[in-house]
Amino acid sequence: MATSAAKPDARSKLLDAALTVIRTKGYASTTVDELCAAAGVTKGAFFHHFKTKDELGVAAADYWSETTGAMFAAAPYHQLADPLDRFLAYIDFRKGLLQGGVPEFTCLVGTMVQETYETAPAIRDACDRSISRHAATLIADIEAAMAERGMTPAWTAQSLALHTQAVLQGAFILAKAKGGAGVAADSVDHLKRYIELLFGRTPKSIT
Amino acid sequence: MATSAAKPDARSKLLDAALTVIRTKGYASTTVDELCAAAGVTKGAFFHHFKTKDELGVAAADYWSETTGAMFAAAPYHQLADPLDRFLAYIDFRKGLLQGGVPEFTCLVGTMVQETYETAPAIRDACDRSISRHAATLIADIEAAMAERGMTPAWTAQSLALHTQAVLQGAFILAKAKGGAGVAADSVDHLKRYIELLFGRTPKSIT
DNA sequence: GACGACGTACCGACTAGTTGGTATGTGTTG
C-alpha cells in the first residue's frame, strides 16, 4: 500500500514505508517490526541496511529531503517571471498540497524533530538540514523582490524564508489537533497576506 | 528537581514531572517508570491516580491548560487600554518567554498532539482544547481592534488568533531543529509585523 | 475497622538488536 511499484530493494521499500508510518504514529511509537511489515521485508533486511533504528531515522529525513526537494524543484511556480510572484505562487502551491488525510500532507521532519531533538542529535541535525535547505530555495526570490523595491528592512530574506516554514509547521500542528486541513489553510492565507503587505501589494481581502 | 516545593501529593508531583519530561523526550519515549522517578513516587502511586499512561497524558494536557492559563491571565499585557496594544503586547510577552533551554519554553500540547493525533483521540482532544481555549482568550481584543477601525476583512478574529498559535508552534519546531530560541524570536517578530501591517500600524522596521 | 493513599514485587507482552545461515551475484585466475 505504501510501497512503490517497480521492483525496489528492501532499503527503499523501508524508506517509503517510514515516510507514511512515522508521519502517522510518530517516530518513537513506530516499531522496527511495524516498518518491516509495512515494507514487506524481514527484520534481518532492516538491520542489514541500517545499523540502528536511529540510522533509519536519519536516512528517512535525508530521503524526505530528496523526494520533496525534487517535487518542489519540478513545481510550476518557478516558471513565473517576477520573483515576488514566484514566492507567492510557492505559498499557493503549499496551500494546494493540503489535501487528503493529515498524515499525507504533514511534514516528516517536523514530526521527527519534536521527538528527537534532545535524545537523537543525528536525527535532529538531519531534520534541520532538511528544513533549512528547503527554506534556502526561497531566499533568492525573496532577495530579488527586496532589491527590486529597494527595500532595506530590519529582517533578512533568510528569516522570512524560515518564517514561512514555521507557519507551515505550526499549521500542521493545528491540523493534527483539529483533525483537518481547514485551519492549516487559514494560516497559510494569513502568511500570504503578510507577504503581500510586506512587499506593498494589496491583498485581495478587503480591510 | 522538576517537582514543586510545598507538600504536594503524588498526583501533582507526577503532573509537574510530566510537563518537563514529556517536553524534553516526547510523549511516547517517556516511560511511566521515568515519570515516577522524576516525581519521586512509585509505580503503585502512578496507577493509583491514573488508570493508564494515556489517562496521564490527558490529565497533563488539562494541567498544562490550567497552569499556563493562570499565568497568561495574570500577565501584565491585559492592563493596556487599547485592544490592539493588548494583542501586540501579548505577542511581546510570548517572545519574552523564549528564555532558557528549549524544553523549558516549548509547548507541551503541541509536542503531544504530534505523536498522538492518530493513535490517542482523547489526548488529541485535550491538546486541541488547550490550544483552542488559549487562542480564544485573544479573540475579544482582536474583534475590538477590528471594530474600532471599522474593518470587515476576509479573515476572522478566530482565524487570526489561531494563526498566532500556529506561528508559535512552528517557531518551537524551528527552535528544536536549530537548538536555540533565536529562530523562534525572529518568527515572532514577523508575526508582530504582520499584525501591525494588518491593522494599519507602521512597524518599527524600515522598508 | 474501613477506606483512601501510597509502596513492593512481579508478570506478560513487546522491542531493538543479534545470530547464523542462504541465495545470488561479481570478479579473477588457471
Place this chain on the structure above:
DNA sequence: CAACACATACCAACTAGTCGGTACGTCGTC
C-alpha cells in the same frame, strides 16, 4: 570457460532487556 574466492542482499529464529500494567501489602486517618 570453469572453478574458486568473496561480497552483497536478504531471511527466520532467537535473546536480553524494557514497558505498561497488576496483585497485594502497609500505613495513616476518620
